[in-house]
Amino acid sequence: MGTATSTDGDRSGGSADAESVAGAAGESTAGSPLAGRRPWVRAAVWSAALAVVLVVTALASATVGPVSLDLPTVAKAAVNAVGVPTSVGVSVGGLSAFGLTIPVPNVRAEYTYLFDLPVDRTGEVIVRRIRLPRIALAAVVGFALAAAGTVMQGFFRNPMADPSIIGVSSGAAVGAVATMALSITGPFGLQLSAFCGAVLTAFAVYLIATEGGRTPVATLLLAGVAVQTFLGAVTSYLLLHAGQDLERAIYWLMGNLDNAAWDEVAVTAPVAVGGFIVLLAYARDLNVLLLGEEEAHTLGIEVERTKRILLAVSSVVTAAAVAVAGVIGFVGLVVPHMLRLVVGPDHRVLLPASAIGGAAFLVATDTVARVGAFAGGPLPVGIVTAALGAPFFLYLLRTREVHSL
């Protein structure tokens, strides 16, 4: 309190200011500290690298099967299969339920094939008619699940979130199992009823968790868990009464790509890619949402609207995947984590990397499932994703430091 300290105090107070001013001056002349840090460039580089991984995985996968094919044959056949749609007709059919119209895209396309490389006929047929559709569908499903999983983990700020967290898969399961168990025949097949079950469930969970225009994430999460449990009971009950369809139903529940055909790829791919593009447009908002909703609001995010869009789009994307492939767990949970460890948390990079990585991951695991390398016969791919994904994830956890999202 003496006067002797007063000058010292003034001086130290002043020097703090002087220091920050000097720091400011120094930095502005020292060149841009931000040079060379463009997230979209990083995103493109990672996407390209992972796309190469995907193509290599797909080609390698196509060589494997009851009939072994060599890589050149597969590559040529695959190149011959590259077609450019010359006329595309998209008709949107609608399913009305509870005053809600669910658009169902119908894509009819005529393709012109650009290449006609000389290749062994049998090999080409095997590759184009049997293996490639399945590989393509695996890629699309993996792409969709990993993209939706990435968004859900960011959205819920919860590392345990997966694409089905608001009940999408359980809804799809009820739809699919009901169709099989009750032998419902109608204008829509198994896939459509699974898709509708999934989307309706997501919508119901959203409505349950919303009050006064606000949807608290915690409520959404718990409502999702409750609805999943309830729908699990419904599925179990339906299984009890499934009779001779029991095995088929259980096989569907495990997730498989056995009946893959180009038609399914043609329907699922546009939904997955279209949804992905919308989600990618919200990648920056997802980053900001990681800070918490109030903080995101002060940074200019319309939080509730953004949440609605993210939920709706990722639910539809997930539903499209689950409808054709059944409940394939773990891809949407583990792949985003793996890629987050590699490319970092920025969704502008993570989302595309995760989606393409998910595609490669599911192609690889489905190859194992197809060949049934460990069981002497084909397996549902859902078993393989979990059996391979979990140990690999644990390995990453032990070797890399994981803090949070």
Added chain:
Amino acid sequence: MSPDLLGPLAALLPAVESDESERTAADRTSNGAKTGANAGADTDSPPDATADPLVDVRDVTVSYGENAVLNDVSLSVAPGEFVGLVGRNGAGKTTLLKAINGVSTPDSGTVRIDGAAVGDLSARETSRRVATVPQDTTLAFEFTVADAVEMGRTPYHGRLSTDPDATAAVERALARTDTARFADRTVGSLSGGERQRVVLARALAQETPALVLDEPTASLDVNHQVRTLALVRDLVESEGTAALAAIHDLDLAARFCDRIAVLADGDCLAVGPPDEVLTRDRLRTAFDADAAVLSNPVTRAPTVTPFPSTVALDCAVHVAGSGPAAAGTLATLSAAGATVTAGVLPAGDVAAAVAADLGVETVTAPPFALIDAEAEAATSGVDAAAFDRFVDGVSVERTEGARPSDDDEGVDLDELFG
């Protein structure tokens, strides 16, 4: 204090007062913290009279359930003004800040920023007008500092296009907060103080005319507390930003803010320059604490020393003695509510300065001089019978000849100095 008691002391009082006002005036120029053109400009005008407020809170009421957290609060912040929001926990500080940045919607009343009502603005428009430094941030730890600061540009990005000014704005914010050298490190690798500067940099990158800060110094060490507030002060002065900060530390608020608003139980008790607002009575109402309000000899800003309000003295005490011991005694007694007088004190002594700050009637004599006749006359004129206690400034004992007060009050002083 009764006028007749003043007697001979009265002659000395004007000198003490003019010294005091001179010091207050000197604050504004020598302080270093507040040198802005606006500093002190509003000294005598109520907040609503401010010419063109950038942030204008009018009659805002916010309730959670049935409890009104804010009750018809009005407050304005002019461009180039730094207003501090003080009040005890739960007084409504954070609620007020959230009404301003649009996170919560008031039940009644309006908040205008730069002329536009926040209720009518989108989140994007609001965030171009007011930036927020939140109380605790969950700043995504894995992001790099540059990415975290870049999030401040969110309101300027299009859905599919990128804000062309982003890089420049982020660089300015990094430079200003002295965080550029961390740009490529992850937020998680920084210390708490550095992280707070990153949050501040993010708010700066928003380049808004208004800035609200919720306890920006709450978890920082002293160095970072001062640096953070000096930075806000600098921003207010150089950019004309209107800043409103909830600050727990009254000394820091008094030192860096042009005006202070005191919130208590959802009401705005007072708004004005720190030395007018931070008074013992108001602190008692707002914080339920007895406090001595002195003038910090270094910063010249009011400094508040709170005491736990356990003892209430309703008595007159004369303190004899000098130096820090007497100064401490004066402050403690004064905060406890006693009517205190002091002397004879050497002029310029710390006890004399404290006495002046506390408004304690004091008799002084030139230092290193014998007590002159005038001073002696002043103290000898003190009627011992009017006092409950004489205190020698070091130990508290009942002095021979002092009139004993009610015996049940007799323990108070011992308790006070325990």
